[in-house]
Ligand SMILES: NC(=O)C1=CN([C@@H]2O[C@H](COP(=O)(O)OP(=O)(O)OC[C@H]3O[C@@H](n4cnc5c(N)ncnc54)[C@H](OP(=O)(O)O)[C@@H]3O)[C@@H](O)[C@H]2O)C=CC1
Ligand SMILES: CC(=O)C(=O)O
């Protein structure tokens with residue numbers, strides 16, 4: 001508000017110079033302005049009438065009541081029927097199901113999010129098992145790959161190297177002030193799809209929609225950010241529709257300085273209690289960023305820590321099915337990056353806490369294979385720092401099957417980002433060595449899964465306990481139906497985030513991740529075990545998240561890291577009551 005709209009003299013209209021607005025004439029002159037004339041972007045500040053319908057936060061579409069239509073100048077702007085939110089939901093689900101191509105469903109859902117936010121979240125919450133694979137893995141992976149082509153409206157903040165020195169100003173351009181969670185990526189390791197540069201934006205957008213749908217964080221408190229420092233993806237650099245900077249990635253000091261400016265600006269703009277979730281950074285930056293900022297900011301790396309917490313939860317739950325403690329197991333990972341070493345470290349910590357053995361000892365139960373083979377002591381000097389704790393004494397082993405045969409793991413975990421690496425030979429060897437082999441193919445999206453659910457059940461003759469990062473349909477084998485579980489960090493981060501926010505946490509600690517794992521594991525029932533599941537179904541995820549949040553908050557208070565005082569007596573109730581509901585509000 002404030003500035004007066006430019007009024008164009010009449011001669012200009014009659015002048016036969018073509019206007020570009022497409023209309024005949026308007027009071028502000030925008031329609032009749034030529035391309036080289038300036039126009040004023042003019043908005044009213046009170047959402048009513050047409051602008052109310054165009055505001056996704058307040059729009060209710062056909063659900064505006066007659067009274068609301070009358071009071072808010074909507075009469076005539078909508079057809080006469082008034083539909084309830086439930087009917088709108090049924091209609092939209094019916095429409096969505098007409099699309100056979102997952103990406104079309106994704107685009108339809110993104111359109112809905114931009115048009116009617118509450119309806120979008122109602123759909124997502126009420127149909128979580130059906131829609132999670134659309135807004136999240138696997139479809140979000142394809143969406144990121146094609147983001148340039150399907151891009152319609154920015155859904156988050158883009159901070160590119162062009163904004164160096166003025167990141168704080170860019171943050172201030174975001175329309176919402178009360179930000180509580182930021183998910184940020186630099187797009188270098190998007191799922192198992194590699195460097196997608198600026199097009200990685202689909203990931204923070206998707207993760208934050210789950211913060212709201214699964215964890216009850218208000219959408220207006222969520223901020224997706226993509227840091228664009230370039231891309232090394234040749235295909236994108238040569239793509240005319242690419243939306244990011246067309247230059248190779250900044251590295252070294254230039255990268256570190258830019259990220260530092262970002263982290264300082266975040267704290268300056270939003271304070272100490274804003275949660276920053278690092279997502280899908282390449283491991284050569286991810287570990288350093290986490291360790292650099294975990295003592296000064298409320299930061300959390302989902303790929304390292306969230307994944308660790310969700311896998312540990314599954315392993316804790318599986319103890320009941322397998323009749324073994326964690327310390328009784330031998331673990332083998334394919335992939336020794338963020339997810340692999342992050343999970344390994346949390347398992348070692350948990351065993352250490354349970355048995356009292358030093359962590360250096362408990363690590364010895366855990367083995368990792370990377371692209372060069374088994375990680376062993378003779379390779380130590382050449383290993384990245386996050387692999388070094390796992391370089392145990394052993395002769396070199398070149399590949400996974402060699403490692404399975406040599407180590408005889410009871411648990412096999414895939415975090416390689418490479419599909420079909422759990423071959424028939426590998427899975428059969430697991431089944432030979434174990435009555436009930438525990439196999440987790442965590443890599444995303446589905447195309448990168450180390451094996452499919454069907455392969456895991458068939459090759460182990462139905463004996464595997466199987467989980468995967470992206471969902472698989474139930475499998476029929478020998479007349480029995482097997483339900484594969486989804487081992488994905490989305491079980492953890494929404495509840496963890498809610499717990500941190502509701503306690504006013506100022507730092508994240510491993511004990512909070514352990515608390516989240518215990519809380520998730522505690523929700524796996526006998527019935528789930530009987531179905532071969534080590535994770536509860538997503539249908540009850542909001543209650544699961546509330547329980548995780550309460551446990552995380554309790555731990556935060558116990559550690560003296562909570563600033564929201566006094567502590568609520570019943571943290572589960574507090575978590576439940578803090579959760580955003582997408583049900584429409586009535587307007588006065
Ligand atoms: N289910 C879930 O919740 C999550 C799943 N993930 C998935 O895990 C995967 C890996 O992610 P992240 O750990 O961050 O990735 P990183 O890049 O950090 O690590 C990948 C690791 O896999 C190794 N690797 C790559 N190719 C092979 C191969 N052919 N044989 C053996 N090892 C190989 C790499 O070896 P080297 O070091 O030698 O290059 C590296 O150690 C991704 O697909 C991601 O989507 C990640 C987070 C959460
Ligand atoms: C799930 C997830 O965070 C990933 O695959 O990167």
Ligand SMILES: [Mg+2]
Pocket residue numbers: 191279280302303
């Ligand atoms: Mg990730």
